[in-house]
Amino acid sequence: MLALMESIVMSxxxxxxxxxxxxxxxxxxxxxxxxxxxxxxxxxxxxxxxHRALLAYVLYDRASDEGLKSQFAQKGSxxxxxxISAHEKFLAExxxxxxxxxxxxxxxxxxxxxxxxxxxxxxxxxxxxxISLHSLVANGNPQVCGEDLVARxxxxxxxxxxxxxxxxxxxxxxxxxxxxxxxxAYEWDAEGDRRDSAxxxxxxxQAYEKAAANSYYSYDYCYAAxxxxxxxxxxxxxxxxxxxxxxxxxxxxxxxxxxxxxSTLPFVYRIMAGVLDDRGVYQPALEYIKESIAADxxxxxxxxxxxxxxxxxxxxxxxxxxxxxxVRVSDGKYPSMNFHLGYCYFATENWSxxxxxxxxxxxxxxxDAGSAFNLGLSLSREGFExxxxxxxxxxxxxxxxxxxxxxxxxxxx
Numbered sequence: 143m144l145a146l147m148e149s150i151v152m153s154x155x156x157x158x159x160x161x162x163x164x165x166x167x168x169x170x171x172x173x174x175x176x177x178x179x180x181x182x183x184x185x186x187x188x189x190x191x192x193h194r195a196l197l198a199y200v201l202y203d204r205a206s207d208e209g210l211k212s213q214f215a216q217k218g219s220x221x222x223x224x225x226i227s228a229h230e231k232f233l234a235e236x237x238x239x240x241x242x243x244x245x246x247x248x249x250x251x252x253x254x255x256x257x258x259x260x261x262x263x264x265x266x267x268x269x270x271x272x273i274s275l276h277s278l279v280a281n282g283n284p285q286v287c288g289e290d291l292v293a294r295x296x297x298x299x300x301x302x303x304x305x306x307x308x309x310x311x312x313x314x315x316x317x318x319x320x321x322x323x324x325x326x327a328y329e330w331d332a333e334g335d336r337r338d339s340a341x342x343x344x345x346x347x348q349a350y351e352k353a354a355a356n357s358y359y360s361y362d363y364c365y366a367a368x369x370x371x372x373x374x375x376x377x378x379x380x381x382x383x384x385x386x387x388x389x390x391x392x393x394x395x396x397x398x399x400x401x402x403x404x405s406t407l408p409f410v411y412r413i414m415a416g417v418l419d420d421r422g423v424y425q426p427a428l429e430y431i432k433e434s435i436a437a438d439x440x441x442x443x444x445x446x447x448x449x450x451x452x453x454x455x456x457x458x459x460x461x462x463x464x465x466x467x468x469v470r471v472s473d474g475k476y477p478s479m480n481f482h483l484g485y486c487y488f489a490t491e492n493w494s495x496x497x498x499x500x501x502x503x504x505x506x507x508x509x510d511a512g513s514a515f516n517l518g519l520s521l522s523r524e525g526f527e528x529x530x531x532x533x534x535x536x537x538x539x540x541x542x543x544x545x546x547x548x549x550x551x552x553x554x555x
Contacts, residue, residue, distance in 0.1 A: 147176045151183060160184040164196055165287030168203040171211075178204060191247035195254040198239035199286050202258045205232035209265070237262040253284035257291050264298055269306040273299060280315075293323050300332075309336060327356030334365060343369040347380060354384075360391035361402035364410050371413040378417045385414040408438035412447055419451050427451050442472035446479050453486055461486035477506040481513050488516065493523040504533070511542035515550055522553070 147163055154160065160180045167177010181197040205228075212225035236258055243255035260275030276295050284291040296319040303312035316333055319325065325333070330353035337346035350366035353359040363384045370380030388410050392403040411434035418427035428451050434444040445468035452461035465483035472479055484499030497520035503513035518533035531554060538550050 144173060144176060147173065147180075151176060151180045155183075155187045157184065157188055160187065161193075161196065164200050167200055168287055171204075171207045174200075174204045174207060190251075191243045191245075191255075192251035194239055194243040195247055195251040195258070196286065198236050198243055198258040199254055201232050201236035201239060202261055205229050205236055205262075205265070208232060233262055233265055250282075250284055250286075253279050253282045254286050254291070257284060257286075257295060260295075260298065264302055267305070269302040272302045273306060273308075273311075276302065280318075293319070296322075297329075300329075304332075304336070309340060312336060313340075325352075327353045327359050331359050331362055334362060334369075338365070338369060343372045343374075344377075347373070347377070347384070351384065354387070354391070357394075358399070361388070361395065361399050361406070363391055364388035364403065364406035367410050367413065368406065371417075376417070378420075381413050381417050385410045404437075408434045408441060408444065411437070412441075412444045415451065416447055419447070419454060422454075424451055424455050428455070440471050442468045442476070442479065445471060446476075446482055449479075449482050449486060453482070453489065456489070458486055458489045461489070474502070477503040477510060477513065480506070481510070481516070484513070484516060484520070488520060491523075493520050496520040497524065504536075509540055511537045511540035511546055511550075514540060515542070515546060515553070518553065 147166065150159060151163055160183055163180035164177050164184060167173045167175070167180065178197075178200050181193070181200045184193050185197055208225050208229035212222050212229055215222035215225055240255045240259040240262065244252060244259065247255050256275045257279045260272045260279065263269070263272035263275065276299050279291065279295045280299060282292075284295075296315055299315040300312050300319065303309070303315060313336060316325075316329075316336070319329075330349045334346045334349035334353060337343070337349055340346075347366045347369040350362040350369065354362035354366065367381050367384035367388055370377040370384060388403070388407065392407055395403055411430045415427045415430035415434065418424070418430065428448070431444060431448045431451060435441070435448060438444060445464050449461050449465035449468060452458070452464055462483065465479065465486050468479045469483055474480065480499045481503040484496045484503060487493075487496035487499060497517060500513050500517035500520055504510065504517045507513065514533050514537035518530045518537060521527075521533060522530035534550050534554050538547070538554075542550060
């Protein structure tokens, strides 16, 4: 094939034949040199801005091949050095030809030249300049060598805007891309990361779910479960559905992806346990939280969730132990954990220790009406009515909800 192409390039001056051979050179690296020869001869036989744009495209295609080759070559080897040098050489030639073409080209020729020049800017990490050039291409309908350049251009624009710290523009181009083409799994994965960073947890969860449909990205079910939990109103069904898929995928994961599961599973187990506990499904909730603690024994939030589940199961001694561990591990940083400890003590009618725990919670968070009210209840059980009424009034001043307000007023009678 190579010898035949060489022979045709040497013997023909026909525009259509040389154009076809130029394009054929972009199909495999082995045919690239003769493809470039054909494109150069085409420019000699019939100079035009369109043919120069084609030459720029063929040169850039070769530069891309060499760049890929350098990435896969052994680091520091002669092969890598040769590939890097060739990449830089063909990239510079492509940029030169594309720049020359833009001076006179119109229509498709100009779009192809802008595409190549934008790509060379991208390769050189000149993202703002690349965005300017590729934006022009995206609004056209360029094709070269039978290839639609729009999809590649839109992908470039998403990447370039990300790297230029323009997340809103990256999102706009992704939506445009997704309205025309079906994104690949890796693109849904990246979209999930973008929406997660923006705090758009509904969209990020949906994007992660689409990525996870590809088995390689099955770990994205874990991130989808997380972002279903983080939504303004937790999507509890989504937490459970994606969480279970995350657990299932972790069993079948490749060694390459183990670290994704290791970092996310403890949290996923915890939020599934929390959802089930809130729904009164206590035993499965306890099983999940034990998995979370087994994976991350010193996580205060998991220990706190365990305490809450034990409280709901009326296993009070275990509730106290778990709540004490949560407070210890967190160095008492979170008032809610002291509140849960107080709740466990209160359930055992240990009013003194309940009082101490509720006091720590009430004094640490001066907006929490619940801890102030429970402190008042503990003091009342101990017979300290004056102190109890002080904390009931304090709870009332903390703007409780209607249900708690009614309880406080009843206690003050």
